């Protein structure tokens with residue numbers, strides 16, 4: 001039996017990573033979603049609420065973490081963000097290992113990791129795919145989201161490895177500046193190539 005292959009999926013804010021992750025799931029590929037893991041850990045009854053409340057008093061409640069408030073505390077404050085990451089990242093890594101154990105029989109699995117290049121999460125990956133679109137499309141998508149401001153968007157962009165660098169480092173670039181059908185075709189091509197490869 002050959003070992004299960006692991007593809008890392010990443011991309012900057014608004015580049016279409018969640019949409020592409022959905023396309024991969026439609027093709028039957030198990031996808032571990034790091035963002036969903038964070039939401040679970042920070043949601044109602046989440047395992048990290050006590051630790052977050054101790055470090056950032058007043059940012060949690062019955063509904064879990066107040067993401068607007070915690071985001072305001074950490075985006076633009078590197079020291080605070082580092083404190084939050086020390087709480088969140090080890091817990092996410094544990095969930096990822098459990099997912100891998102649960103899907104060890106699959107020929108291909110995907111780790112959807114928004115901050116793969118920022119936080120150096122390459123270990124153990126066979127390849128990385130970066131989801132990318134022109135900067136103008138990214139900006140329009142992000143600013144259309146409820147609760148997003150130009151200021152918040154720019155703070156987040158400043159924290160992320162530039163798209164051009166991600167593209168240069170990736171094994172595959174998935175273009176989401178085109179139609180959904182064209183993107184779906186690219187995704188299917190990558191899945192086939194990885195499954196074929198020894």
Ligand SMILES: CC(C)(COP(=O)(O)OP(=O)(O)OC[C@H]1O[C@@H](n2cnc3c(N)ncnc32)[C@H](O)[C@@H]1O)[C@@H](O)C(=O)NCCC(=O)NCCS
Pocket residue numbers: 012013014034035038065066067068070071074081084085088092114115118156159160
């Ligand atoms: C501060 C929090 C609560 C804000 O939540 P909110 O729903 O407002 O934003 P969201 O999580 O959707 O992030 C918005 C954008 O910021 C980026 N971002 C989030 N955390 C970080 C970070 N630590 N470093 C750089 N960019 C980040 C995301 O990739 C995304 O592009 C949340 O981002 C968080 O807990 N971050 C720390 C944990 C982490 O590193 N998560 C990233 C996925 S593992």
Ligand SMILES: Nc1ncnc2c1ncn2[C@@H]1O[C@H](COP(=O)(O)OP(=O)(O)OP(=O)(O)O)[C@@H](O)[C@H]1O
Pocket residue numbers: 011012013014015016017018019020114141175176177178179180181183
């Ligand atoms: N060809 C395409 N491929 C992917 N998404 C597309 C495409 N064309 C338009 N879109 C739209 O762009 C948006 C991308 O949002 P999505 O939530 O997938 O981004 P994301 O990278 O996961 O964002 P974030 O990192 O901020 O969570 C969606 O509304 C999607 O419908």
